[in-house]
Amino acid sequence: MKAFIAVAAMSLMLGAPALAEEKRGEKMAPRSPSVLSAEDIQSVAPALARFGSEVLIGDLWQRTELSRRDRSIVTVAILIARNQPAELKHNVEVALDNDVTAAEISEIVTHLAFYSGWPNAMAAVAVTKDIFVARGIGREQLAAASPELLPLNQAVENQRSTTVEQNFGAISPGLVKFTTQPLFLDLWQRPGLKPRDRSLVTVSALIAAGQSAQIGYHLNRAMDNGLTAQEAGEIVAHAAFYAGWPNAFSAVAVVSEVLRARGLAG
Amino acid sequence: MKAFIAVAAMSLMLGAPALAEEKRGEKMAPRSPSVLSAEDIQSVAPALARFGSEVLIGDLWQRTELSRRDRSIVTVAILIARNQPAELKHNVEVALDNDVTAAEISEIVTHLAFYSGWPNAMAAVAVTKDIFVARGIGREQLAAASPELLPLNQAVENQRSTTVEQNFGAISPGLVKFTTQPLFLDLWQRPGLKPRDRSLVTVSALIAAGQSAQIGYHLNRAMDNGLTAQEAGEIVAHAAFYAGWPNAFSAVAVVSEVLRARGLAG
């Protein structure tokens, strides 16, 4: 009964007039938590349908600690990293409704070809191309294959490349080479995603894949480029739902270390 | 040749009269190790078909260190955690034949929405709903969305929530909040799965995802609720087949620590 009321409440909350108002100001929460209908979810797990409407949509996506645009970026990155095309389809649609541009989606897929692997990006392409066709999004709306790159901070890059070369230059010259070019001298300098957003995508993918060891470097980079401590903490809360509690708890320990090292946590 | 004999032997072993007897007493081993037919497996890898019949069905599922009902719960949890819908379909059928109730399957899916992530649960819903329809399982057979919850052990919960709040309350207030409600005050208190089984599901999902760091807490909780040392060891053996040897070896080191700390291993 409680679930029915909640669903009814949600559909009122997200109904036409409220939606119209939202369209003018705030971004939208997803109308539905899944590509599956509430009825399908209820037919297997009524409690899950309740958690989807009451908690996932009715609470998590309403929280202001992270913007809805950022939540969409985090969600899309997690789903590409975990290779879940069915829910990715749903959430690319939500992201486009939340003012993540097609060019940015394109850039996120490209970025995660490197951070989650080429096959994950191919699965994302397969899902996204149909959405782009359906929305009439053509190549002219996407980032160019070879745009003018952002100016490079040569000092930071020198430090990075020297460290990697010293550690692994004799072990895997190929890895060191490709990490410099195309990874850091090309991909990371592409203008299609703001550096803060590119780091947000990277951190989200690392949390989603349980790759805790590399979260620290990229979270610091994200915060150097404008991500706030509050946003960092809320990314973890969002990831708990989309990548599971264990990955969130592995990540929050690293976030805690980073924030303390930056003097941003008690 | 040996493989053909083994397959023939298996089909005799699992033939009608033996099956009828089993139905009255013990639970059944799966008739087949996969949604794929033995012929399909043989057409690619004859040895794999042999291992499937001789070892997976002919040995692992016959072992009494873990009941067949428990093996089904472990298998379903692993397949949801690793997002493998084709084999999940096969093993939800096996689980229902092994007296895991539809209500329990429903609860396992709901539980793993939190421990393996919402998208994994959605993939499990997509598979399970068709099985429920085919078996005529309606919502009246499932756990209610908001049932009366199990009584809470307030002392244990206070300790848990205090620790999490102290460690991460300033870092990710959202994660801390959602971990309390709905995770520990709602999901874990739902009566649709016995606490021992809920912990069995959690431990299985953690092993399957290689999340060793969090196995210890949940294995202790499982054993506090009745899981035996022998069962703990056999879960790892079962997981070796369904989640791969490397995950099993990462897990067995943690199981060893837990058992030794509880004075249950030499």
Added chain:
Amino acid sequence: MKAFIAVAAMSLMLGAPALAEEKRGEKMAPRSPSVLSAEDIQSVAPALARFGSEVLIGDLWQRTELSRRDRSIVTVAILIARNQPAELKHNVEVALDNDVTAAEISEIVTHLAFYSGWPNAMAAVAVTKDIFVARGIGREQLAAASPELLPLNQAVENQRSTTVEQNFGAISPGLVKFTTQPLFLDLWQRPGLKPRDRSLVTVSALIAAGQSAQIGYHLNRAMDNGLTAQEAGEIVAHAAFYAGWPNAFSAVAVVSEVLRARGLAG
């Protein structure tokens, strides 16, 4: 524009005359980096199509630090370990074109049933059986289910089994038993893959799944059986593209330790 030139250049490079020459000598690079067409990739991410042609095919697969046959084995192992059937289909075709035999593909699938889990192997069977049918590959071309096994190095096996028994014999007798038989006394002794290649498959799957803790043992075993230091380093570079940079960086640290311990790195 640059992307179009690159694609044109690639199609010239890989065109008929060069190909004919390659067929006589070197193995082929894949004609395409994905089961998806270049047009599909460009419709979502023009830069990704450029990276696919310029870097993945135009550079990585051209490098001689690892043979194309080895690159195919590594790629197939990674895709089975990460359960990505769409790209696996493409790369099993490439592997067969690169003189990986059907019998070896069959053996890789069988091997990874143990190292990546039975369900991953079943997904690989589903993909591979159609390719075998289309190419007229019948069971007579595959390894027998129970062939005469390679001679066992009893001293090495005694050491392995004693260590595992001492560590985990009292914890999980089932895991210890199945690790001996069928894993080490049967699977690892099958003649269908050379020991060096079997270890190459294992190391690739471990890198792909982020299971760093177990790379060291199997990399040493691979090098004992003939894998060179240069090949070890290049496997990591190859895996960066197919399993993502974070897994490659976790792996390269272990490769570095192994090479230094063997006196093979500065």
